[in-house]
Amino acid sequence: MQIAIPLYDGFTALDAVGPYEVLSRLPGARVTFVAHEPRPVSTDNRMLRVVAEAALRDVPSPDVLCVPGGVTSTRFAADPELVTWVRAAHKRSTWTTSVCTGAIILGAAGVLDGLRATTHWIDREELASHGAEVVSDRVVFQGKVVTAAGVSSGIDMALALVARIAGDVVAQAIQLSIEYDPQPPFDAGALGKAPPEAEALVRAAIAARQAAAAA
Amino acid sequence: MQIAIPLYDGFTALDAVGPYEVLSRLPGARVTFVAHEPRPVSTDNRMLRVVAEAALRDVPSPDVLCVPGGVTSTRFAADPELVTWVRAAHKRSTWTTSVCTGAIILGAAGVLDGLRATTHWIDREELASHGAEVVSDRVVFQGKVVTAAGVSSGIDMALALVARIAGDVVAQAIQLSIEYDPQPPFDAGALGKAPPEAEALVRAAIAARQAAAAA
Numbered sequence: 001m002q003i004a005i006p007l008y009d010g011f012t013a014l015d016a017v018g019p020y021e022v023l024s025r026l027p028g029a030r031v032t033f034v035a036h037e038p039r040p041v042s043t044d045n046r047m048l049r050v051v052a053e054a055a056l057r058d059v060p061s062p063d064v065l066c067v068p069g070g071v072t073s074t075r076f077a078a079d080p081e082l083v084t085w086v087r088a089a090h091k092r093s094t095w096t097t098s099v100c101t102g103a104i105i106l107g108a109a110g111v112l113d114g115l116r117a118t119t120h121w122i123d124r125e126e127l128a129s130h131g132a133e134v135v136s137d138r139v140v141f142q143g144k145v146v147t148a149a150g151v152s153s154g155i156d157m158a159l160a161l162v163a164r165i166a167g168d169v170v171a172q173a174i175q176l177s178i179e180y181d182p183q184p185p186f187d188a189g190a191l192g193k194a195p196p197e198a199e200a201l202v203r204a205a206i207a208a209r210q211a212a213a214a215a
Numbered sequence: 216m217q218i219a220i221p222l223y224d225g226f227t228a229l230d231a232v233g234p235y236e237v238l239s240r241l242p243g244a245r246v247t248f249v250a251h252e253p254r255p256v257s258t259d260n261r262m263l264r265v266v267a268e269a270a271l272r273d274v275p276s277p278d279v280l281c282v283p284g285g286v287t288s289t290r291f292a293a294d295p296e297l298v299t300w301v302r303a304a305h306k307r308s309t310w311t312t313s314v315c316t317g318a319i320i321l322g323a324a325g326v327l328d329g330l331r332a333t334t335h336w337i338d339r340e341e342l343a344s345h346g347a348e349v350v351s352d353r354v355v356f357q358g359k360v361v362t363a364a365g366v367s368s369g370i371d372m373a374l375a376l377v378a379r380i381a382g383d384v385v386a387q388a389i390q391l392s393i394e395y396d397p398q399p400p401f402d403a404g405a406l407g408k409a410p411p412e413a414e415a416l417v418r419a420a421i422a423a424r425q426a427a428a429a430a
Contacts, residue, residue, distance in 0.1 A: 014236040014393060017263075021229035021366065024260050025420065031262045040255065040266050045239050047246045048232075049266040051255050100394075120394060138398045150394025151236065152370065160400045172403035173416035178229060179315075179335060179365025181404030182397035183353045185375045188387035189396030201388035205240065 004062035010072030022158035069100025099154035120150035219277035225287030237373035284315025314369035335365035
C-alpha cells in the first residue's frame with residue numbers, strides 16, 4: 001500500500017508526522033513524502049526541514065494521500081501543480097485524507113464539494129468557502145474522504161483509518177506501539193475549552209505566523 | 216531560549232516532532248535539530264529523513280535538550296560523542312528531557328542515576344540497567360530532568376514543561392493551537408489496556424524493526 005504525504009513550504013510538521021507515525025506501521029505500507037521537487041521542505045516556523053524524497057509527478061496514484069495543513073495552505077490551495085496532483089490522485093485513491101488546513105487544499109481540488117469536512121478551528125470559515133459543509137468534529141469520514149481537525153488530530157484520524165483498512169486489532173497494536181494513551185495536563189485542546197486569555201494568545205500567535213510566512 | 220533535539224539514525228520521528236511542535240510555539244524559543252554532523256537523518260523505518268541543521272558541537276549549551284528514542288537507542292547509548300554531548304549539555308541545561316527510549320541515552324550519560332524515570336513500556340528493563348528507578352508513569356519530573364513514556368507521550372511532556380517554563384495559560388494556548396483534544400478511537404494505548412493479540416503484534420513488529428535496524 002502506497003501512502004503519499006505532500007509537503008509544501010510552510011506546512012506544519014505534526015500534521016504530517018502524526019499520520020506518518022501511525023500509517024507507516026500498517027503492515028505492507030510504504031509512506032513517501034512528496035513535493036514539487038525532491039528536496040528538504042521547511043515547516044511553518046522555519047526551524048525544521050523534512051525531506052521530500054520524490055516529486056509529485058513520481059507518485060501519481062497513491063492508495064492513500066494525506067494532505068497536511070500549514071500557515072501557507074491558502075497560498076498552496078491556489079498552486080496549480082499541487083491542486084492538479086491532488087485532484088488526479090483523489091480520482092484513483094482508496095482514501096483521500098487531510099489534517100488541519102490541508103482540507104483547504106482538498107477543497108480547492110474539488111474533493112470536498114457537498115461533503116461534511118473539518119479543519120483547524122480557526123479556519124472553518126475559509127474551508128466553508130471551498131464548498132464543504134464544515135463541522136467541528138475531530139475526524140470526519142465521508143465515503144473515502146477523511147478530514148481531521150487541527151494539527152494533533154491527524155493521529156486520531158490515522159488510527160481510525162487503520163481500523164477501517166486493517167481492522168481494530170491492528171489499529172490497537174499501532175496505538176499501543178506509539179503508547180498513545182493521552183494525558184494532556186489541561187483540558188484546553190478545543191475551542192470553548194481553553195480559557196479566553198489562552199484563545200487570545202493563539203489568535204495573536206497565528207496571525208503573527210501567517211504574517212511571517214507571507215513576508 | 217535555545218532548545219536542542221539531537222537526532223541519530225533510527226530515531227522515531229514522532230518522539231522528536233511531538234515536543235518540537237509544542238516547544239517551538241513557546242514565545243522566544245528557538246528549536247535546533249542537531250546530529251553528529253549537519254545532514255538529513257533517517258528515521259527508524261527509513262521512510263523519512265529529517266534535517267539536522269547543526270552539529271552537536273555547534274550547540275553545546277542549550278537551555279533545554281530533548282532526546283528522542285528510536286530502534287537504535289541502545290546502540291547510540293554507547294556512542295561516545297553523543298553521550299559526552301548529552302552529559303556536558305545536561306550540566307549546563309535548565310531542563311534535560313527525553314521521550315521513549317531517549318531515556319536510555321540519558322541513562323548512559325549518567326543523568327538518571329538514582330532518579331525515577333520512564334520510557335517506552337517495552338524497554339523498562341533495559342532502562343533500569345542504566346541506574347534509573349523505572350516507573351510506568353507517562354511523564355516524570357525529577358528536578359530538572361523530565362522523562363516521557365513511548366513515542367506520543369512527548370506531546371504531553373512538552374505541554375507540562377511549557378506550563379513550568381511559561382505558566383498554565385501559555386501551555387493552554389499551545390494546546391489549543393495544536394488542537395490537542397485527543398479522541399483516540401480505542402482505549403488501547405498503554406500496556407494492559409490493549410487486547411493480548413494487539414500486544415503480541417506490537418512485540419513482533421518491534422522485534423522485526425530492531426532486527427532490520429541492526430542489519
